[in-house]
Amino acid sequence: MTTVSQDLRRDLAAIGRRFYDRGWMWATAGNLSARADESSFWITASGVSKGDLGPADFVRVGLEDGEIRERGRPDAKPSAEVAIHGAIYRTQPGATACLHGHSVEAILASRGRDPIVLPRVEMIKALGIWDDGTPAAVPVFTNHPDVASIGQAVETFLRDHPRPLPALMVRDHGITAWGARLADALRHFEAVEFLLMLLARGF
Template sequence: MADIQQLKHDVIEIGRWVDSRNWCPATSGNLSAKIDESRILITVSGHAKGALTEQDLMEVDAEGQPFNNEKQPSAETLLHALIYGHDPQAGYVIHTHSIFGTVFSRAIWQGEIRFKNYEMQKAFRGVTSHEQEVVVPVFANSQDMMALAKEVNAYLTQKPVCPAFILAGHGIYTWGNTVAEVRRHSEAMEFLMECEYQSCLLLK
């Protein structure tokens, strides 16, 4: 079992990191860390990620249900739980609401984004060449979290994916084993989304 105090410190520091890049404006986004196979530490709903304290974090079970009903977890807690359930290596999840993650994904809405011939692709776990094609699923945004979770679950069950997915017009989910890895994956996705957006502008 991971040290809970260390995980709290990690999530708070990740919050400051994403806030410094304006990837979670206002109180958007959510962050989590896996305590063990049955418990997840996640941010409480409605708190600015750059000013998190230990009181802004709470524990939920492997299905995303809170142990403490006095606090309200993020509405998207179930998606975090699905990620940990599908990827045994996942130790942290970052969900951002960046400008490029939001704007460029609106042009797709549903399907997949395919990255190829970017050196930055090698930032993702398991990718060793720019010539590999990296496929990231894009799901239509929905307020029906159960329906959205069912769609995400079906995709993750059937296809091996890059440690990321996108909610169109909403934001990016990335995950990793360590703090360093999840930050690397998050930063790589943000970079690639901006590259694709800028490429589309050049082609006009």
């Protein structure tokens, strides 16, 4: 288990560098997580640049209670947005990874849209939908300083929508995408960012 967890954290750190370089994780924004086992997941510690993550910059928390199970270093605290990740893992049993960023394009695209209907261009295939009539709408949640309340709103929505698009938006904040494997979460995140970039540029 230790070896597997170390690998997960290294994989997430590599994604953090990639997203930071793309301008999706300015300052210390954004957070990345992956299931460690059936009852807990690793998530980035708060207050660290996602462009410079190491295995010590993660905290393992309980999936049901959000309690800290393990820290990469003694002062590591989980991201405040752990509540959103927990809501996704509890309602999406097949999800093993969640990625969250703060991009300029996502904020621009969310202005005046609720939900955000994604344009049906080629990239939408990366989300597993095409022109079969499946709605390609990203739900938009109100941003709030009390992140736990956002997590509750996300959990309620996902319980009421059993087969959601694997992504959501918090208004004026950023998107979170998930997937059955880390590679799926990455593909979903990048595809939604691409589609939001189109909307932000007036498509």
